[in-house]
Amino acid sequence: MASRETKGQAEEKANQTMGATREKAEAVKDKTQETAEGAKGITSRAAQSVKESKDQTGSYLSEKTGAAKEKASEAAESAKPKDQAGKEKSAGILQQTGERVKNMAQSATDAVKNTVGMGKDGE
Template identity: 50%
Template sequence: MASQDQGFRAGEAKGRTEEKTNQTMDSMREKAEAAKNKTYESAEAAKNKTTETVEAAKDKSYETAEAAKEKAHEGKEKTGGVLQKTGEQMRNMAHGAADAVKHTFGMANEDKDKHNTTSCRRDSN
């Protein structure tokens, strides 16, 4: 009977060991599954954050490029106006210089001479 009792106890110990092993394995599977899910969620969050950051950078680059384009256009218009005004001033100065040279050499139109003489007479009186 003692050997039956020992066999029974050995069987009980073996059963408890198997049960404990199964519980430990189940617990490890659950923890591994939880870690896997957490890793997947972290990877998805990182991917989403990266996508958002890339989109924000694209938007900012586009806005910056548009602002630069507008500034360049404004500068071009402003420069064009200045150059046009300068050109007109140079043309007027050249025309005035040509008239002065013509007047000096007596080549000016008579109408202009009469007008200039008249205005000179008015200034003298």
Template identity: 40%
Template sequence: MHGANMSSAQQNFNAGQTQAKAEDMMQSTKESAQAAADKAQAASNTSGQTAEQNKEEAAGFLQQTGEQVKNMAQGAAESVKRTLGMEKK
């Protein structure tokens, strides 16, 4: 279709594409979080200063991953709003 208005089917397709991308990003983030958890577990199996340093690095990585998830979710929501023509101007 041409023109300013997208068909409902096109909007649904675009929203589905956006959701699929968001789900892919979430899966990647889950894998990153699991890697950080594994690193924290390995750190807990070591001793002394190295263990504490590894725990701090893993905690920092988890915090960064959480921020990335939040930003991706916000971006996906904005993309869906744009796709559906719901964006505030």
């Protein structure tokens, strides 16, 4: 009979140990699930924060790019009158230079003609 009592006690102890192990396993499972849900929430908030930051950066860059384009356009517009004036001045200088070269060439031609006796003065 002692053997049956010992066997019964051993079975009861095993059942108690199994029950305690199941309870601990359930607690670990619950804690793991809570941790996973918490991590999921943190990850979701971080992703949202990154998206918002990206949107803000995109808006900022777009705004700055637009401002730079506008300034470049204004600079190009303000340079047009100066460019036109420069072209006109250059054209005037080239015309004057051309006239001077023409006059010098004519004078040289006249001098050669006069030297060889073909000029108007020599006739």
